[in-house]
Amino acid sequence: MRRDVFQAIADPTRREIINLISRQSLNLNTIADSFDVSRPAISKHIKILTECGLVVIKQQGRERYCEANLKSLGEVSDWLEQYRIFWTSKLDALESFLNKDAGTSGKKKSTKKAKRK
């Protein structure tokens, strides 16, 4: 399995974890409490994020805190990869916008023209 930025952000739960801890470092329990999925599943996501270099675990007393290491993204050296992330985020946002819009302005489900290709 590849371990890079794209792997890290390929999963919606991992994106949400990054989003959560990009504002402040949080311990594992606090992160797990923010999700409906099981704690082991969250641990696994965090493990992947650390392997991808996006999250750093810091021991503070008894607690282990997850800190976002967004700088690692700046180390992506391939120019095209940087644009890939940029456009991926933009096209995700477009999808979100189109979905939201469809939800608020009357669902257009009648456009099913069932033409067999």
Next chain:
Amino acid sequence: MKSEPFVIERVYNAPVERVWKAITDKNEMKQWYFTIAAFKAEVGFEFQFEGNDGSKTFLHLCKITEVIVNKKLTYSWRYDGFPGNSFVTFELFAEGGKTRLKLTHEGLETFPQDNPSFAKKNFEMGWTELAGTSLKNYVEQVSVDK
């Protein structure tokens, strides 16, 4: 130096007219793309927008070079104060009631990729957007849908 264009494709659950509006109407563009003072889908129309990474603003300068309504939109894309010029093309293909969007970004190799601060700044800008509003919206949307 690579010179092949960057290409990314997506299929959206919306008709082409709907997607076309989202990529050419400034009020819609600002909800997912950038805040642009004025935008007209006309060849020769110039527009600009700012991307901010929290410490520095990057001015993007663009000029429309091709418009085929509901099908294709191309504009140049460069950064104020930096050499190089690139072209961004949105192509829409109707697939049943859905739309396949093909985005092509050509000419990236003309930018100063050996300038780490430029590369990094530009990248952080995209990331800030990703970690901030776009990602948040996207994530929330996804969790609502499921």
